Amino acid sequence: MTTATVSAENLVVTYDEFKALDDVSIDVAPGESFGLVGESGSGKSTLLRAIAGLAPVTSGKIRVHDRVLVGNRRDKAFYRDVQMVFQDPYGSLHPRQTIDRQLLEPLAIHGVADGERRILKALDEVGLGSGFRFRYPHQLSGGQRQRIAIARALILEPSILLLDEPTSALDASVQAEVLNLLEQVRRDRKLTFIMVSHDLGVVTHMCDRLAVMQNGRVVERLSSADLVAGRIGEEYTRNLMVASKGFQRKGVAA
Amino acid sequence: MSPLLTVDDLKVSFPTRTGVVEAVRGVSFTLGRERLGIVGESGSGKSQTGRAIMGLTPAHARVTAKTLSFEGIDLLSAAPKVRRDLRGKRIAMILQDPKYSLNPVMSIGRQIVETLTRHEKVGRAEARERALDMLEAVQIRDPGRVFDLYPHEVSGGMGQRAMIAMMLVAGPELLIADEPTSALDVTVQLEVLGILDKLVSDRGMGLIFVSHDLRLVSSFCDRVIVMYAGKIVEELAASDLANAKHPYTQGLLNCMPAIGSDRHPLPVLDRKPEWAL
Numbered sequence: 001m002t003t004a005t006v007s008a009e010n011l012v013v014t015y016d017e018f019k020a021l022d023d024v025s026i027d028v029a030p031g032e033s034f035g036l037v038g039e040s041g042s043g044k045s046t047l048l049r050a051i052a053g054l055a056p057v058t059s060g061k062i063r064v065h066d067r068v069l070v071g072n073r074r075d076k077a078f079y080r081d082v083q084m085v086f087q088d089p090y091g092s093l094h095p096r097q098t099i100d101r102q103l104l105e106p107l108a109i110h111g112v113a114d115g116e117r118r119i120l121k122a123l124d125e126v127g128l129g130s131g132f133r134f135r136y137p138h139q140l141s142g143g144q145r146q147r148i149a150i151a152r153a154l155i156l157e158p159s160i161l162l163l164d165e166p167t168s169a170l171d172a173s174v175q176a177e178v179l180n181l182l183e184q185v186r187r188d189r190k191l192t193f194i195m196v197s198h199d200l201g202v203v204t205h206m207c208d209r210l211a212v213m214q215n216g217r218v219v220e221r222l223s224s225a226d227l228v229a230g231r232i233g234e235e236y237t238r239n240l241m242v243a244s245k246g247f248q249r250k251g252v253a254a
Numbered sequence: 255m256s257p258l259l260t261v262d263d264l265k266v267s268f269p270t271r272t273g274v275v276e277a278v279r280g281v282s283f284t285l286g287r288e289r290l291g292i293v294g295e296s297g298s299g300k301s302q303t304g305r306a307i308m309g310l311t312p313a314h315a316r317v318t319a320k321t322l323s324f325e326g327i328d329l330l331s332a333a334p335k336v337r338r339d340l341r342g343k344r345i346a347m348i349l350q351d352p353k354y355s356l357n358p359v360m361s362i363g364r365q366i367v368e369t370l371t372r373h374e375k376v377g378r379a380e381a382r383e384r385a386l387d388m389l390e391a392v393q394i395r396d397p398g399r400v401f402d403l404y405p406h407e408v409s410g411g412m413g414q415r416a417m418i419a420m421m422l423v424a425g426p427e428l429l430i431a432d433e434p435t436s437a438l439d440v441t442v443q444l445e446v447l448g449i450l451d452k453l454v455s456d457r458g459m460g461l462i463f464v465s466h467d468l469r470l471v472s473s474f475c476d477r478v479i480v481m482y483a484g485k486i487v488e489e490l491a492a493s494d495l496a497n498a499k500h501p502y503t504q505g506l507l508n509c510m511p512a513i514g515s516d517r518h519p520l521p522v523l524d525r526k527p528e529w530a531l
Contacts, residue, residue, distance in 0.1 A: 172295075176511070180519040201510060228514045240441060241513070243440040248473065
């Protein structure tokens with residue numbers, strides 16, 4: 001596919017001797033929501049970080065909007081277009097800066113003039129009023145913090161959002177709110193999502209297509225519709241599917 | 255049959271600079287040799303309920319109850335020595351994340367042996383033997399090797415099995431599992447739950463399973479208590495979950511994205527202030 005917004009070709013990432021990503025290729029179409037699933041250590045987060053320039057790429061090609069990205073050098077224009085939301089909102093916000101400062105930071109870096117308006121708009125968009133503007137992260141709940149992290153990613157008006165387990169640190173009830181918010185902003189701004197999750201339920205809810213990863217490789221690519229209908233090729237995917245259905249007493253042969 | 259554990263009007267509150275925070279506000283239930291699930295969001299008081307039973311509430315907190323008794327022992331008026339003897343021996347607790355709850359500078363084997371020698375008069379050889387048997391019971395393939403490993407050298411699933419082994423080696427009658435699988439991968443979760451389920455039913459223990467995942471709890475437990483803002487809003491048999499009456503319980507059930515159900519946007523909880531009354 002040449003029309004892909006984000007593509008990775010034969011990507012290899014090694015940490016010392018360990019191959020975190022082993023010959024991985026994905027293509028994400030414009031406006032698509034693409035899911036990466038797998039257990040911890042499968043390389044799904046590493047792939048996301050490699051795209052963002054946060055992982056040591058040994059070989060292979062990453063292309064974003066037809067621009068080939070070399071190594072892990074990224075310029076400002078890239079970060080204006082590609083933003084990331086991390087897993088743990090307790091760790092990804094500066095504990096001693098107000099929400100206002102944290103939202104201002106990307107604007108200052110990129111020299112955006114109308115900061116005032118953008119901050120108010122971003123807060124409004126994620127469903128937090130301007131009353132939250134001068135609070136500190138510890139005064140917010142986990143769900144509210146993740147909304148701030150999303151607001152910070154959106155404030156530069158990117159076209160691609162990289163989401164690394166955006167709801168796995170949240171309660172089930174709060175997860176629903178954040179997922180709804182993400183869907184809403186994707187619709188409104190026609191964003192491209194690449195979303196990492198270990199929860200097949202979340203990924204099939206959010207994504208059109210997904211790649212299943214294991215031990216640094218993509219073992220299967222399929223559409224959410226295929227997954228729902230049970231058209232699964234790999235045993236590993238089937239195991240994940242069973243696991244996501246919850247505990248079954250009879251199923252445990254132990 | 256008299257119940258294993260009786261909890262009547264349990265309250266846990268924390269004095270803070272800005273006033274008293276009431277984490278648990280009058281929780282009552284009895285537990286026999288069965289599996290009881292306690293479900294709620296963070297801050298609902300579910301973990302504090304478990305901790306109060308175990309006697310692990312921080313010293314500055316205030317714990318009160320009309321009754322809090324375990325097999326006829328009044329836990330609130332019991333001497334610290336009595337409680338220490340109970341803890342680990344007759345009431346045990348599995349915590350969420352083996353990365354933080356195991357001692358990082360002690361080998362897994364020594365930690366299991368420590369539990370045993372603290373509560374029973376056993377020789378070193380026998381203690382080692384029983385620890386190895388226990389590691390085998392939690393389906394660790396090479397117990398001899400794992401015995402000498404340190405917590406950082408094993409995976410999360412393995413660490414949690416070691417934790418279960420450590421908690422069950424002294425043969426407790428009541429096990430409190432506080433989110434025992436939330437830190438684990440989905441695929442590993444089921445294995446660990448399977449092991450836990452088998453050991454609990456083989457040994458006829460009482461189990462309190464604390465989790466925020468209503469669906470998981472209902473598939474694992476016989477009975478479920480749903481907590482909101484420090485109170486029990488609903489108590490029902492796990493098989494009866496589909497007929498849950500309280501809107502909060504229904505909300506918790508509905509808000510999970512499930513494979514094959516196409517609901518956009520997901521229903522969210524509409525928290526009513528009167529639920530917290």
